[in-house]
Amino acid sequence: MLRKLKPTENVLDPAPKRSAYKKVNNKNHVGSGLSEEDEDDESEDDDSWNSSSVDESSAPVATTSDVRVRASGGSASAALGSSSPSTISAKINGDGSSGTGGSGKKRSVKIQTLSGVSCPTVTPLQMQEIERLSALEMGLSEEQMIENGGRGAAMMCLQALGGSRRIQPNNHNSAPIVVILAGNNRTGAYALCAARHLSNHGCVVLAFIAGSNHEGQLYPMASSQLRGFLAAGGELIHTIAELPQASSPVDLIMDGMLGYQYMVRDIVDSDERETICDLMDWANDNKAPILSLDMPSGVNGTTGQGDKTKFCIRPKWTLCLGAPKAGCRSRSTTGELFLTDLGIPRACWKKAGVKGWGLPWGADFLVGLEYL
Numbered sequence: 001m002l003r004k005l006k007p008t009e010n011v012l013d014p015a016p017k018r019s020a021y022k023k024v025n026n027k028n029h030v031g032s033g034l035s036e037e038d039e040d041d042e043s044e045d046d047d048s049w050n051s052s053s054v055d056e057s058s059a060p061v062a063t064t065s066d067v068r069v070r071a072s073g074g075s076a077s078a079a080l081g082s083s084s085p086s087t088i089s090a091k092i093n094g095d096g097s098s099g100t101g102g103s104g105k106k107r108s109v110k111i112q113t114l115s116g117v118s119c120p121t122v123t124p125l126q127m128q129e130i131e132r133l134s135a136l137e138m139g140l141s142e143e144q145m146i147e148n149g150g151r152g153a154a155m156m157c158l159q160a161l162g163g164s165r166r167i168q169p170n171n172h173n174s175a176p177i178v179v180i181l182a183g184n185n186r187t188g189a190y191a192l193c194a195a196r197h198l199s200n201h202g203c204v205v206l207a208f209i210a211g212s213n214h215e216g217q218l219y220p221m222a223s224s225q226l227r228g229f230l231a232a233g234g235e236l237i238h239t240i241a242e243l244p245q246a247s248s249p250v251d252l253i254m255d256g257m258l259g260y261q262y263m264v265r266d267i268v269d270s271d272e273r274e275t276i277c278d279l280m281d282w283a284n285d286n287k288a289p290i291l292s293l294d295m296p297s298g299v300n301g302t303t304g305q306g307d308k309t310k311f312c313i314r315p316k317w318t319l320c321l322g323a324p325k326a327g328c329r330s331r332s333t334t335g336e337l338f339l340t341d342l343g344i345p346r347a348c349w350k351k352a353g354v355k356g357w358g359l360p361w362g363a364d365f366l367v368g369l370e371y372l
Helices: 036-042 085-092 124-137 142-160 186-200 220-231 270-285 346-351
Strands: 111-113 177-183 204-210 235-237 252-256 290-293 317-321 336-340 366-371
Touching: 085 142, 085 336, 124 142, 124 346, 142 186, 142 220, 142 252, 142 290, 142 317, 142 336, 142 366, 177 186, 186 204, 186 220, 186 252, 186 290, 204 220, 204 270, 220 235
Parallel strands: 177 204, 177 252, 204 235, 252 290, 290 317, 317 336
Antiparallel strands: 111 366, 336 366
C-alpha cells in the first residue's frame, strides 16, 4: 500500500484572467474516438442531476491556443469498492472493481466518492461561473486555484509512480520520467504547476506546450507556471521529434491540453491543429499510462461526446479539478475518476446553482470517485 496523500494549501494571490476561443470546423479528420456505448450514453439529454443558474448565452469566446492528445490504448484499471480514504492508492493501481461505467444502457449518470458521498457534476458554464465568483467576490484568486489544482495533480502522479517506495531523497534508482502535454490555456497552467512540483520531488519532467513555443505568446498563467517549472529543473521541448521514442520508456503522461472547455475544432490555426493531432498520435502509440486533467482532451465537457474526429485521449485516470464535469459519463471514456480540492469557498457552489453539493473531502484533498 502506498503512503497516504497529504493536504495541499493555498499559496498565491493575484487577479484572475480569462481566455476565449473561436470555433472552426475541422474537416481534416472524420470518425469518432468513442465506443458505441459512449455514444449511446452521450446521445441522451444533458440532464446532469444538478441545476444551473448560469445563462449559456454568456459563455466566453476564446483567444488562446490549444492542443489535444489521445491516451495509449487499453482499458482503465478498476476501482476499489471500499470507501476508506486509504484505498486511493489501491484505486490508482487498479485493485478491485467499481461502478457500472461499462453499461451501454441509457441512464442518468451519478457519481459519488469511495466513501459514499454524492458528488454532483457541473457543466462547463457552471464551473466558469464558480471560478469567476471565487476570484471576484470571495477572495480566491486564479493563481491560488491553479496552485491547489496543480499540487493535487502532482500528488496523484507521485502515488501512481510508486510513492515513497520509488521516490526518496537517497534513492539511487533511475528517476521516473513524466511527459507533460500542456495546452496554452488554463488547463495547461494546471499541468505546468504539477510539472514544477514533480520536478521538485525528484522526477525527470519534460513539458511540451501546444500552441506556442514563445513565452510572450503564452496564456499569462501558463507563462507564470512555465517560469517556475524551468527554475525547478524541468525541461521544455519544442518539437515532437524531441519527445521520447519507443526505445526510451516513459513512466507517465499527463494530458493537460484541452480540459473541459475546448475541442479540436476550436483551434483556428491549422498548423496548431496538426501539432495537436500529432501529439495525440504520439501519446496513443506510447505504452505509458495517461492522466487527464478535468476531461480527456477531445471529449466534450458537457455531453461527454468526442470531437467527431478520430482524436481523443483514452486515459487510465481522469482527475477532476474542483468538481466532476457533466461530460464524465462512463469509465470507458474517462478511466478511473478522482477529484482534487481547489479551495473554492462553500458559498460559491450554492450561488452558482449547484444542487446537492456537500463536503466530499473529509480529511483529504484528493479523493477517489466512482460511477453509480
